[in-house]
Amino acid sequence: SQTIHQWPATLVQPVGSPLSLECTVEGTSNPNLYWYRQAAGRGLQLLFYSVGIGQISSEVPQNLSASRPQDRQFILSSKKLLLSDSGFYLCAWSPRGAANTGELFFGEGSRLTVL
Amino acid sequence: GNSVTQMEGPVTLSEEAFLTINCTYTATGYPSLFWYVQYPGEGLQLLLKATKADDKGSNKGFEATYRKETTSFHLEKGSVQVSDSAVYFCALSEGWTSYGKLTFGQGTILTVHP
Numbered sequence: 015s016q017t018i019h020q021w022p023a024t025l026v027q028p029v030g031s032p033l034s035l036e037c038t039v040e041g042t043s044n045p046n047l048y049w050y051r052q053a054a055g056r057g058l059q060l061l062f063y064s065v066g067i068g069q070i071s072s073e074v075p076q077n078l079s080a081s082r083p084q085d086r087q088f089i090l091s092s093k094k095l096l097l098s099d100s101g102f103y104l105c106a107w108s109p110r111g112a113a114n115t116g117e118l119f120f121g122e123g124s125r126l127t128v129l
Numbered sequence: 130g131n132s133v134t135q136m137e138g139p140v141t142l143s144e145e146a147f148l149t150i151n152c153t154y155t156a157t158g159y160p161s162l163f164w165y166v167q168y169p170g171e172g173l174q175l176l177l178k179a180t181k182a183d184d185k186g187s188n189k190g191f192e193a194t195y196r197k198e199t200t201s202f203h204l205e206k207g208s209v210q211v212s213d214s215a216v217y218f219c220a221l222s223e224g225w226t227s228y229g230k231l232t233f234g235q236g237t238i239l240t241v242h243p
Contacts, residue, residue, distance in 0.1 A: 057236060058233040059233070063229060104173065116222060118231065119174075120174070
């Protein structure tokens with residue numbers, strides 16, 4: 015069966031510090047991968063998605079970047095965190111092509127607090 | 130652009146009460162509609178979905194009907210249980226080519242008391 019792992023679960027960082035959140039998927043190949051963010055009191059917002067190694071699409075301009083160095087690894091980064099980067103970050107995957115029924119499979123999230 | 134609006138929460142009910150969580154959407158095309166649920170300490174998981182007008186999605190006693198005329202996808206359950214306490218998210222995507230690129234509502238917290 016497929017599983018998705020996301021870490022760290024909780025992170026407290028000072029303004030201006032770097033960020034790296036990592037996500038890996040097991041039990042499937044060539045997944046579509048996604049990073050979502052939920053700011054306090056708001057719905058989830060799509061930040062990045064990837065359909066393959068090295069292929070990253072950004073949905074909103076921001077202080078963050080994403081990379082996909084391996085097929086089942088997705089990394090969210092920042093060189094210098096801002097207060098507004100605080101939030102709950104969720105990694106997700108979906109099958110590619112005909113196997114895609116619209117269902118997303120989410121990790122358990124990483125809560126980032128920038129002080 | 131696309132948007133999803135959910136009823137404001139939190140919603141607090143007694144066990145066996147009837148549940149409705151309202152969801153309305155704005156989309157330019159013919160979206161697919163979803164309800165996701167997040168139980169305490171867990172990630173989001175798909176609860177039900179509908180891909181075209183008048184479709185009814187159902188799962189675990191929950192139902193939602195895709196109403197194009199009112200641009201709504203309200204979630205209902207006839208008799209809630211304590212175990213249904215969770216955060217519920219309504220979402221849409223612009224067809225199968227955009228699956229995964231979901232637009233979410235803000236979420237509704239449901240608490241069910243014994």
